[in-house]
Structure formats: structure tokens, C-alpha cells
Amino acid sequence: MQIATWNVNSIKSRLDLLTRWLEEARPDVVCLQEIKCVDDAFPKSAIEDLGYHVAVHGQKTYNGVAILSKTPLEDVATGLAGDGEDEQARFLEAVTSFGAGAVRVAGIYLPNGNPAPGPKYDYKLAWMERLRKHAAARLLLEEPFVIAGDYNVIPERRDARRPDIWLKDALFLPETRAAWRRLLALGLTDALRAADDDGDVYTFWDYQAGAWQKNDGIRIDHLLLSPQAADRFVGVRVDKHVRSWERPSDHVPAVVELAL
């Protein structure tokens, strides 16, 4: 089965592209980020008509996440533990069953954090620590578990075409990368780096300055696998061609295939 993540940058503006991609790729589970709408405004029936169950955690104007699945979504949870005051819609988790197996999927939209330093960066780092704690708790369950989403983290220099321009950016600051390493150190596998090939793997190209035409990309969308999910790893891909479609998101879908 295939699990995908895609920051669509507004579901209303991207519904036609999402539909086109779902019909082409037919992933089993899709985590969407930056839907930028309240739950009631999400085009649920259009997506259900394509054969998907839908869970939504949205808010007005900003952020917002959703999970689509060919099989029913159970045990749905919204919001990341650790800050009762946090009202930003950035976390959604659910369990889906396929054949004999089940997988728990968390869809995340990790805070951008710019400008850094500042309160937005503090929020990002706190959010990353909350995510680490949550993942640690989930890993105790020893089940197939995938955390998929827009992490707003460039893990290493090779994850940017021009790493030097990102040195002072919240996506690439040493503290950001240290928090990423602490997350991985729990025993999670970075699926996009789990394949043998070592080439460019970008998932985002800015709308500005011809970034796409110059392949001036970064890898900030990630799928992290629990050991029980990594044991079932079959392959991974980035649907880069979607970035060249008309009126694209600045992110493209990333997909992992698991033997489930």
C-alpha cells in the first residue's frame, strides 16, 4: 500500500490538481497540508466520489490538515499534545486497516518558524519537541506508524540545491537540524533516504525567481517510519512532474510504498 504526503497550498485552489493526481497515482492514504479552510468548507464529497474516506482538521485562512484513505479512518485524533493553548490546525492522526494489517498515520504541518530568532521560531522548536515526545509514546506501541507531512526542515546540505542561502533560515538553522536529528534518533527511518540512490530529492520549489526552472529546490516534506513500518518498506518516490502542471502548489507529492 502507498502512503503519500502533499502540501497543496489551499485545497480550494488545488482541487482540480488533487483530483487529477489521485486518479493518476491512486495512493491508499494521503496526508494533505495547508488546506487553508475550516472543516465545513473542505470539498469532502468530491473526494469521497473518488473512493476516499476523509478526516479533516482545518481552520480559517491558515494551516489545516486532512487525511484521505481508501479504507475507513479509525481512532481519529486532532491536535498535538503538549500545549493546550495551541489553536493552530497542524496535526491529525488516524488508523487505517489494509488486509490483515493496520497502519497508524500522523499528518503534520510543522511550523515554518521564520523569522528566526523570534516567537515564531520558539513555537517551531517547541512544536518539534512536542512531536518528539508524541512519537516516542507511539513507538512504545511497536506498530506500523508513519509521520508524514510538511516538516519545514531541510535535514542536510544535500537536501538543498543551494544550501548556503538557507543558512540563516528557520528551515535549516542548526537548532532546527538538531531537533530533526533528535526525532530520528528515536529509531525512525527517513523514507525518502531509505532507497539506494543518492541523487537530488527535492519536494519544494519556490514560486519566485524561476526556482522550478533552475531546479532550485529543497527537501522539506518527509515520511518518517517506525521500525515496524520500515520493516515493510518497498520503495519511495516523489511525483516531481506535478510541479509542472498548470497552477501548481509549490510542493509536490511524496509517496512511500509499504508491504501491507
Added chain:
DNA sequence: ATGGTGGAAGATCCA
């Protein structure tokens, strides 16, 4: 020196 791109909301913020 300026603006660059796009979305949402509404004339500005966020990415």
C-alpha cells in the same frame, strides 16, 4: 533601486 510569486482575506499576513 525595485520587485520578484501565490493564496486568503479584504487592502496585509503568511509562506
